[in-house]
Amino acid sequence: MKVKSYYDNLASCGEIISDNEHVTVIFNGLSLEYEPVITFITTSHVPYSVQGVTIMLLDAEARHRGCLSVSCLQCQLCGKTGHLVDQCYYRFDVFYKSVSY
Template sequence: MVLPNLIGMDTSAKIWNAVATLFGSKTTSKLMAYRRALHSQRKGELSMKDFLMKVKSCCDNHDSCSEIIREHEHVTAILNGLPLEYESVITIITASQVPYTVQGVTSMLLDTEACQQVVSNEVSSSTSLVLSDSFDVSGSLLAYRPSSTARGRGRGHSSNSRIQCQLCGKAGHLID
């Protein structure tokens, strides 16, 4: 890189203008690249914390070029990078009369992710329980067989109205 001849420049303003001209194009291209990176972030398989940190890093990179990303643009970049399972949260944030701060959006999204994980764990554990209850000790799938051979017309209309356990097949009790 060749520096312009700074000798003979009599004011600091002229020197500053020469330096700004020399490095200005690089700063503009950096700003454009940082802004593009900011708006192309997607959560994908990342945890919410990691996704939010990537977006914050893009904003910090942009800020390092002396151009601050406004809060509204930061929030917009976050919301645009979220998958469909966050659609209800996005609707709440965008429909609000009072604009959400980055901190408010961050808190809401981290709480939402935590709730989704709790629900997911409960569903998978109850699915596991149901599946394990559907098999006998040998691993064979248990079948429900009504105790009556007569065909009834619905609940309570058969000739033998005794209840039968779906797990062990014995009459007189049910499994919860």
């Protein structure tokens, strides 16, 4: 969230950060327990978006906490469990106020 805040602040000033730079900064802030995920993403032939990387890291975090079922996932937008923001019903609702609003 801190990296996203910096990214948004820079974007509001007209300084656009590439997805590659954004992902690199996210990786630099992670602990060693995420090294297998980082290796998988960086060696993949398929480029991952920031959103794709975020989803993979959230999934890895859930597994580290011993949560292996979908019911343990919590949406960053609505706060409900069982899904992430990429599957959230409210992600296209411009009038919806997120839990962090």
